[in-house]
Amino acid sequence: MTTTENPIQANVGRTRLRKEDARLVTGRTNFTDDIRLPGMVHMVVVRSPMAHAKVTNVDLTGALDMPGVVAAFSGADLADDAGGLPCAWPVTEDMVAPEHKALAIDEVAYVGDGVAVVLASTAAEAVDAAERVVVDYDPLPAVVDMKAAIADGADLAQSTLDTNVSYRWPLANGDIDAAFDGADVVVEREFVQQRLIPSAMEPRAVVAAPMGVSDELTVWSATQVPHFVRVFLAAVIGIDEQNLRVIAPDVGGGFGSKLDIYAEEILALVLAQKLGRPVKWTETRSEGFQATIHGRDQVQKISLAMDADGRFRGLKVDLLADMGAYMQLLTPGIPILGAFMYSGIYKMDAYDFSCRGVFTNKTPTDAYRGAGRPEATFAIERIVDEAAHELGVDPMELRKRNWIQHDEFPYEMIGTLTFDSGNYEAATARAIEMFDYDGRRAEQANRRDSGGTKQLGIGISTFTEMCGLAPSRVLGNLRYVAGGWEYAQVRMLFSGKVEVITGTSPHGQGHDTAWSQIAADALGVPFEDIIVRHGDTAVSHRGLDTYGSRSLVVGGAALAAACGKVVEKARRVAAHLLEADEDDVEFSDGAFRVVGSPETSMTMQEVSTATFVAHDLPDGMEPSLDSDASVDPDNFSYPHGTHLALVEVDTETGQVELLDYVSVDDVGNVVNPQIVEGQVHGGLAQGIAQALYEGAVYDQAGNLQTGSFVDYYVPGAPDFPTFRTDRTVTPATTNDLGVKGVGEAGTIASTPAIINGVIDAVRHLGVNEVLMPASPRNVWTAIQQAAASGSADSDDAQAAAAVQADDAGPDAAAADNAGQAQHAAGDTGTSTGGDA
Amino acid sequence: MIPASFDYVRAGSAEEAVAALVEHGDEAKVLAGGHSLIPMMRLRLAVPEVLVDITEAGLAGITDAGDHLVIGAATTHHDVATDKVIETHCGVLAHVAATIGDPQVRHRGTIGGGLAHGDSAGDLPAVLLALEGTMVVQGPGGRRTVPASEFFVDYLETAVAADELLVEVHVPKLDDSWGWDYQKFTRVAQAWATVGALALVSSNGTISDARVGLTHMGSVPIRASATEAALAGQSTDAIADAAARAADDTDPPSDLNADADFRRHLATVLSRRALEAAVG
């Protein structure tokens, strides 16, 4: 079902095969590791095997004696060459952020923290020599668990800290006490967002060339954010910004893990200058597991207050967010992005959110696909399911009773944002129809009755999110140090061909194609006549790069604006040459025509050439059609959708199989349906991966136990059914293209859909919580614990039984997590439970 | 990761390979598909000084030898999985080979490597145990045969000595009385088994011979002997009770996927399912 569809143009709205794929898929392009420069040396970082220790001595002599070695340095050797890694989001005035040097000097704070570097003529020589560096450590207690970290008298993650709590950040709206005091039912839960390892296909890599090798300092980096890298490297190292050029060549994925300024970028540039030779560093996969940021890792205490009829009154969230050992670029802000999203698509009277950022001796966390919003969406979508169970109503019905109706937009929601547009009814109706919701419920009931070991569950997620980062003013209010505008430039070449320059920095998203489509229609030139340039600060001097599903929403809007300026300049030239009044010249299908005499016309290409030769231009006009635009939106964009999952749980083994997945997303207008489809599929896979497969595990000493793909399960195509996707179109009103951003939606929506489905499949066995990932072990354990506590369905006592699941078994984390369906004081007994 | 430096010898025959192994002693390692060895070298968990590559030593190929099949040690998992002779006479082996890793792994990894590596989490040991196959090992003194039951000695250790080479794998032809199934329990589709249960049953209503090989249930691959004993001469109704004993006397490892108790539980469930499918 489609509510409002944007007109399909020659290019925009149609699938065009991605221009960039041939070079990306064949590898016939430059990724950073492909860059080889004369005289280049290879850098290897020696990393701490201890989670927390004093560094008492670093002995480099063994390494310096090895063949091919050019130099080796300890943290102390480089102490004065650069400042610490930047954090661009000090979320509160009094936030604590310990200094984060590129190499640790006195103290290491996580396994993987760099302590020394070795540079050699070949990578192999550098690796061999690095093994000869001898570092003496004096172990300190490792802080691994956040709850332990905030307890009184807890060990400290770094000896410079007074407390492991970095900051407390609140958000409140409405009278929360009134909402809870008057509530008939309160449902309270604690959810654990496990730590995830982003696992982009291309590892991180950097090459830095000093002055003399090139005319300026040049850094190639496998980064999402070349413009950020330029600004921050210049500041941290003390280089004049104009002398630093940063290039992100083709980049193989990021998911947020390359939205950072990393130690190795600082080291490569500092050492290139020191040695006067280009320096290359390429991460190994195992190294990446430790030394590239992780995602998620939050503990969410959430309670929802309702009236007896299920109307939501208020929501409280108390969040612990694991920062890891240090603040990286956006670390403290990630849970804050989630803060605005806990109320989801629902109306309520009051909201109270508080987050504590906690230091531990683990790899720093930072943005990972969805960044804060998946965590928030999980919590609200999970607790709505629990609330429905508590009330004895179908979980879809409870959502309908509470969501914002389509005629209520624009809607100022309880989290203080204004949702500009949306139609939850339409997306849900379409999803229900595609999924055959009622049919599946009947199938589920049959399976239940048959009593077999393969039980069906239906998982629902009706999500929204905020993306298109972002209005600069809002970011400023949130103490984010950068803005959120975006830049585009259109260069009209002699022959009428076009160069598009964008400040976004694609790393797999397909901007070459989508931007060509937008420019082709706006300028009336063929798609093939356009090249899109990006990722080089010398080519695109302005830009704020690619993350937060912002590129099309902000960067695409900037491109449309720049194209508009080109057309206006060209109209002036055409009118002059056609000897008509400018107001009488129309532009359509790539040609300027005089109203009333359509045969009098000039194509954009002709105008472009005429402007270039400049033989006959209007008086006073510059001989150029080139135009640029910077666009700063005044609101975020809010994609939404309804996702439905059919899962089968093997109750004997705990194995979960995803049988069917339907997603209906509303991402506003669509430039290229196939690219959108690809983003949705990839996003779903990543969100489902959190639900079922992935999870970084540390032992009590702070060692990463899931240190390779042998133990950290990234699923592949064989693990998924063919996703069934569709879209509704409710254009965004906050940008001229009406687009909303699709990069993260699938990831945000799918995790709770799967977990809701898993629990729905085994709720009759007394299970109302399962730790993620819902691995066979975790699901089986949940089933065993429910059985041990006798909480399985009986004819009349289900709700009571569900409460008892609390005091299940010995697995502390699972027990912590088990449901706590609390009734507010004076409970009138509304909650009778029962399978809806 | 970059492995430590090593010398490389490409053997043109089994004899050449053995000669190189004798020459270099403990410092040498046989290189077959490299899909277990090279990852260990890249992580520097293995640092051999010499690699003796046997992929071009004439050790690949499948021969029908009358009552049994002879499979060259360097035959890839892919070739084992797709070979018509194996399919016809020993379908269970082809089936198991097809569950290994992903297509890339199967096109490089070899049956000899999968067995000589001696990893109880590998899929091939369980099926060789159940088939009661035989390994042919060649050393400086010539060839000797080792029954599968004596081949797996300890964790990552087999009966193949440092100067020996596994050259052939012999498996019996199975007649129509045999049914089989392999229950491979994994976290993602393309992964090692958390636990696997291989059932190979000869029956005509009454079970004359039931064999159950277990993957990843101890430091070496094993058979579920209590289950097997409880089934001999019984009707298929005995399967559920017999399978409940599949984990008797096992000492399975604990890891993130399963602690020992969960592994034992899985072994019983998977053995029951495999047996039921094998006779079904």
Ligand SMILES: Cc1cc2nc3c(=O)[nH]c(=O)nc-3n(C[C@H](O)[C@H](O)[C@H](O)COP(=O)(O)OP(=O)(O)OC[C@H]3O[C@@H](n4cnc5c(N)ncnc54)[C@H](O)[C@@H]3O)c2cc1C
């Ligand atoms: C991603 C991935 C997934 C995998 N998944 C599975 C799986 O699901 N199930 C599974 O069973 N395996 C799996 N494997 C392992 C794979 O099957 C390997 O190929 C196999 O274990 C080793 O065979 P190889 O030929 O590669 O041996 P190599 O790696 O070359 O050698 C392995 C060891 O055996 C020795 N060796 C090899 N051949 C001989 C010989 N003829 N004589 C004496 N010694 C020899 C070597 O010296 C070495 O010690 C996987 C591997 C990878 C990389």
